[in-house]
Amino acid sequence: MDIQKLMALASRIDELDYYQLLGLQRNANSGDIRVAYHRRARTLHPDLFFESTDEQLKVAIDRVYKRVTEAYLVLRDDDKRAYYNEGLTVPQKRLRYTDEDEKRLRENKVAAGGTTPQGRKLYQEAERLYQSGDRVKAIQTLRMASTFESKNVFFQKRLREWESAK
Amino acid sequence: MGKHAIGIDLGTTNSCVGVVANGVPIVVPNQWGDNLHASVVHFPGGDRVIVGNEAKRHVILDPDRTVWSVKRILGRKSFSHEVKKAQTFCAYQIVESENHAIRLMIDGQLFSPEEISAFILREMRNLASAYVQEDIIDAVVTVPAYFNDNQRQATLDSGRIAGLNVLRMINEPTAAALAYGYGRELRQRVAIYDLGGGTFDLSVMEIDGDIFEVLGTAGDSYLGGDDFDMRMTEYLVDRYLRDTRVDLRQNRQSLQKLREACEEAKKLLSVHPEVLVSIPDIFVDRGRSMSLEYMVSQKEFNSLVTDLVQRTFKVCDEALGAARLHPRDLDGVILVGGPTRLPLVREAVQYYFGQPPNVSLNPDEVVALGAAIHANSLIQSGAARGGQIGSAHLLDVTPLSLQIATVGGYTEMLIERNTPIPIERSRIFTTVRDGQERVNIRVYQGESNREEENVLLGYFDFEGFRIGYRGQARIEVTFSIDASGLVHVTARDLETGLRQRMTVALSSALSEDEVVRLSQRGAGMELANG
Numbered sequence: 193m194d195i196q197k198l199m200a201l202a203s204r205i206d207e208l209d210y211y212q213l214l215g216l217q218r219n220a221n222s223g224d225i226r227v228a229y230h231r232r233a234r235t236l237h238p239d240l241f242f243e244s245t246d247e248q249l250k251v252a253i254d255r256v257y258k259r260v261t262e263a264y265l266v267l268r269d270d271d272k273r274a275y276y277n278e279g280l281t282v283p284q285k286r287l288r289y290t291d292e293d294e295k296r297l298r299e300n301k302v303a304a305g306g307t308t309p310q311g312r313k314l315y316q317e318a319e320r321l322y323q324s325g326d327r328v329k330a331i332q333t334l335r336m337a338s339t340f341e342s343k344n345v346f347f348q349k350r351l352r353e354w355e356s357a358k
Numbered sequence: 359m360g361k362h363a364i365g366i367d368l369g370t371t372n373s374c375v376g377v378v379a380n381g382v383p384i385v386v387p388n389q390w391g392d393n394l395h396a397s398v399v400h401f402p403g404g405d406r407v408i409v410g411n412e413a414k415r416h417v418i419l420d421p422d423r424t425v426w427s428v429k430r431i432l433g434r435k436s437f438s439h440e441v442k443k444a445q446t447f448c449a450y451q452i453v454e455s456e457n458h459a460i461r462l463m464i465d466g467q468l469f470s471p472e473e474i475s476a477f478i479l480r481e482m483r484n485l486a487s488a489y490v491q492e493d494i495i496d497a498v499v500t501v502p503a504y505f506n507d508n509q510r511q512a513t514l515d516s517g518r519i520a521g522l523n524v525l526r527m528i529n530e531p532t533a534a535a536l537a538y539g540y541g542r543e544l545r546q547r548v549a550i551y552d553l554g555g556g557t558f559d560l561s562v563m564e565i566d567g568d569i570f571e572v573l574g575t576a577g578d579s580y581l582g583g584d585d586f587d588m589r590m591t592e593y594l595v596d597r598y599l600r601d602t603r604v605d606l607r608q609n610r611q612s613l614q615k616l617r618e619a620c621e622e623a624k625k626l627l628s629v630h631p632e633v634l635v636s637i638p639d640i641f642v643d644r645g646r647s648m649s650l651e652y653m654v655s656q657k658e659f660n661s662l663v664t665d666l667v668q669r670t671f672k673v674c675d676e677a678l679g680a681a682r683l684h685p686r687d688l689d690g691v692i693l694v695g696g697p698t699r700l701p702l703v704r705e706a707v708q709y710y711f712g713q714p715p716n717v718s719l720n721p722d723e724v725v726a727l728g729a730a731i732h733a734n735s736l737i738q739s740g741a742a743r744g745g746q747i748g749s750a751h752l753l754d755v756t757p758l759s760l761q762i763a764t765v766g767g768y769t770e771m772l773i774e775r776n777t778p779i780p781i782e783r784s785r786i787f788t789t790v791r792d793g794q795e796r797v798n799i800r801v802y803q804g805e806s807n808r809e810e811e812n813v814l815l816g817y818f819d820f821e822g823f824r825i826g827y828r829g830q831a832r833i834e835v836t837f838s839i840d841a842s843g844l845v846h847v848t849a850r851d852l853e854t855g856l857r858q859r860m861t862v863a864l865s866s867a868l869s870e871d872e873v874v875r876l877s878q879r880g881a882g883m884e885l886a887n888g
Contacts, residue, residue: 230569233751238780238841240749242525242739254780258838261778291772291785 193235195249202252209280209287210263218277222268229264236260262289271297296345303346311340315347322354330354363496363525363737364486365533365729366479368513370429370556370582372696373397374723375482376730379490383537383730385723386489394722395485397555399477400424401464405883409481418614421449423464427584428474430556433505433512435814436460440580449610472868473876475516480885483522497522498733500725502557503529504577504757506803507815507845514844515868519876525736527842530554531561532572532752533728534694538719539565540731540750547573547687549677551707551715552694552725553670556582560674562681562688571753574680574776576673581666583624583697589662590620594635594652604641604648612640616650623654628699631656660702667706674710680776691715696722754779756839758813763800767809772837775805782838786852787820789831796821797833801847815845823851 193201211218214228238253266272266289275297279286286293306312314337322330331354338347364386367374372394375386385393392411400413401423408416416424427444434440435458445452451463461468479499487494499522501513510527517524531550539546544565552559559577563570594616595606606612619635626633632655640650678685691711697703698721707715735749755776761769762785773783787797797820804812823831832852839845850857868876 226564226571229753230566230571233569233753237751239736239751240739242736244739258780258782261781265777265781291783 199252202256205259210267213263225267232260300346303344308340311337362490362492362494363733364494365498365726365733366482367500367726369397370427370554373478374726375486376726377486378730378734383727385726386486388485397478398426399474407477407883407885409477425474428471432471432475433509472512472516473519476519476880479517479520495523496525496737498526498729499524500530500533500729501527503531503559503561503575504579506758506813510843518873519880528732530725531559532754534724535563535570536731537724537728538692543567546689548690548692549688550692553697554582554695555584558670560677562677568750572755574677575755575757576676578673585666586624586663587617587621591617593662598650615640627656627659667703671710685711693721694724758803759805761802763809769802769807769809779839780841782836784834784836787833787835788829790828792827793825795825818847820849
């Protein structure tokens with residue numbers, strides 16, 4: 193990649209989502225993601241400019257390449273990727289997966305399955321009902337589970353999913 | 359920038375230096391034709407220093423002034439297990455200095471472990487400089503993949519003291535993979551099984567032509583060939599005690615003699631079914647010289663170290679787990695490090711991975727060769743336009759999770775281990791009390807969520823933001839890990855956008871002045887040939 197193109201890429205890096213940065217379709221599989229990461233490394237790795245004396249260029253390439261690794265880190269992990277994808281669909285698009293997102297994802301993982309004995313029991317019952325096709329009862333049961341864990345975002349998310357399912 | 363740059367494998371027991379000369383990566387021998395140089399530094403008195411195989415002879419004769427295996431304590435604090443252990447069998451004193459750093463007391467002079475390592479690096483630099491007839495200063499230095507930030511920083515400082523311009527530090531298994539796959543247009547998934555003198559690393563890598571990507575790495579920085587020698591030594595000490603009622607543990611020199619004999623015997627056991635360990639004058643008892651003579655069979659030796667070998671496979675499980683792969687998914691296994699010559703190790707590796715390991719590479723030299731190849735491609739990058747040259751790209755990961763202290767002795771993960779590098783992650787910190795002037799952050803590396811079970815990298819203090827009610831100040835702290843695996847911390851006041859003043863304490867990095875001072879002291883000492 194020539195230097196002008198690189199500087200241009202660096203200047204608009206905050207406007208790109210990870211798929212755009214890596215040159216990927218939204219439905220890319222894990223193999224595609226790795227290939228894309230390697231392709232970017234071949235053209236954007238800071239080592240290519242190791243001996244350059246252009247400090248501005250070096251700062252720019254460093255910024256771009258760190259974003260490439262960040263994109264790879266997020267997209268190669270199914271959980272992080274799913275959470276990131278959600279952020280792309282909301283009106284206030286979240287183009288980067290931040291430390292806050294990671295925290296929330298972890299809380300969700302902890303919350304998944306319930307954090308209190310009653311919540312856990314009711315949640316399992318709700319899942320069973322939903323799998324057997326009884327959507328209405330499943331929703332009722334999960335609402336009950338939510339009364340024990342009012343702050344459990346995982347329960348709330350699951351509820352929204354079920355309520356919007358047809 | 360010179361024409362040549364070197365790659366140095368700074369090992370626990372041996373070091374090795376490589377250079378790309380006339381387009382061919384080679385290992386540089388010393389004047390006696392040795393490619394491997396003992397990582398031993400001897401101070402014969404005056405302002406002289408002897409490094410390498412010549413210095414090794416003095417380990418027994420002059421233990422007070424001869425330093426070996428300094429890598430085991432490099433970048434470690436005085437309270438660490440490794441330092442305590444070293445204190446029990448080193449003839450010289452290991453003393454505590456400020457910030458829990460350590461110093462070695464030799465002939466009334468204090469040396470930091472960084473300075474000792476610097477003597478070895480300087481020797482490697484001199485060997486290569488003489489070989490290509492150019493004063494080389496650019497170098498890539500390798501470190502165990504599992505080295506933490508303190509150990510990496512100490513290695514970098516060693517290089518600076520040695521007068522080197524350290525272009526990059528790369529992980530030993532990654533360097534080995536580069537030497538294995540460079541210019542061969544491979545498409546392979548391989549495991550690098552790197553059992554060195556003092557450390558064990560396993561890296562799972564994908565080689566995609568010119569790309570060398572680490573998919574997962576794990577290690578044990580308390581496991582290496584030295585431990586094998588130690589096992590045999592202890593075994594023979596016990597046997598000797600039973601047979602003669604003489605406890606060799608009471609005499610450092612005897613113990614040292616036996617340890618060295620065991621190291622030799624171990625090497626011979628790679629090719630012979632049994633070996634005689636014979637030391638004619640191991641102990642002098644009331645003027646009477648006593649000898650030690652024992653036959654040790656391969657079978658006996660194997661039973662002494664089987665558990666150590668098994669420990670490596672726990673590490674393999676971990677690295678493969680991180681890469682989400684099974685042993686059978688691999689196209690090859692590459693052995694690195696002298697101890698991988700042992701038949702026991704080779705057989706166990708073959709059993710675990712379900713295929714015979716690749717033995718086409720010299721396990722002692724492959725790391726230095728890889729480092730030389732990388733050093734060369736870094737200094738060549740200026741000559742070519744980006745992306746146009748046939749350089750290889752090393753896409754490595756961080757071996758340890760980066761954590762910060764929260765409250766009550768707990769830590770919170772910020773960058774998980776096996777995250778690709780270079781990377782940066784930011785977190786917003788705020789004040790917790792009204793009128794608070796300073797925000798303090800403690801940074802750790804490790805996998806526990808308890809402060810004391812992780813390794814402390816440093817304290818960071820931020821100040822100079824507007825003082826107000828609690829929660830008002832918002833400081834964005836950015837943690838980045840560079841391509842050498844070094845951790846950097848910067849902070850920005852989100853209100854003003856200004857970079858924050860920051861003080862770092864307890865970090866292992868030496869100050870610029872300190873490096874200059876030590877470098878001058880080192881340069882003032884005459885490096886005798888070793």
